[in-house]
Amino acid sequence: DAGVTQSPTHLIKTRGQQVTLRCSPKSGHDTVSWYQQALGQGPQFIFQYYEEEERQRGNFPDRFSGHQFPNYSSELNVNALLLGDSALYLCASSRGLWGSGNTIYFGEGSWLTVV
Amino acid sequence: TQLLEQSPQFLSIQEGENLTVYCNSSSVFSSLQWYRQEPGEGPVLLVTVVTGGEVKKLKRLTFQFGDARKDSSLHITAAQPGDTGLYLCAGARGNAGNMLTFGGGTRLMVKP
Structure with a gap:
């Protein structure tokens, strides 16, 4: 049973470029969330997808967008990259949108460096 | 502004010592999760706590959820070098789905 898988694991981009990160949720999970973790900090919530719709969004600009596909996999897109976007981007999956105590699993993350 | 404050931020101890990490908030959470993260x-x-006052044990780790569901603690007994890592607490609110609010983390180093 594969856990949450993310690709690519590492990438380097130049300021102003665009990047797409991909995530496949754990088997049986239908909800995908994305988090940004800057070096030395805790993860910050970007947005959450369920039934192919963005359900919740954190305090991130419109340069951050996403998509969820019918097979529950998801993409995170960041446009007009800034140096400050350099971070570990984490994908998390869970079953359903609601319910306290739902177990949330994280992928290993995609390291993005913007130069 | 962190809604969840973790303390201490850094902790360096010798193998065999005990330690406690705290996670505090002024907000009520429907559940609180503890994670351990290795570099990269x-x-x-590690655990999810749901009920106020709940205590869960995972071998040498003891997790407690505050009665008011605003705070939590992680206690490690007889720490080992393998416990080294970043410990994160994360809260979920009942009206916010499975969105997690993370603390800033506690970086633990256990020296042999």
């Missing part, structure tokens, strides 16, 4: 990897779930 994603957070790995």
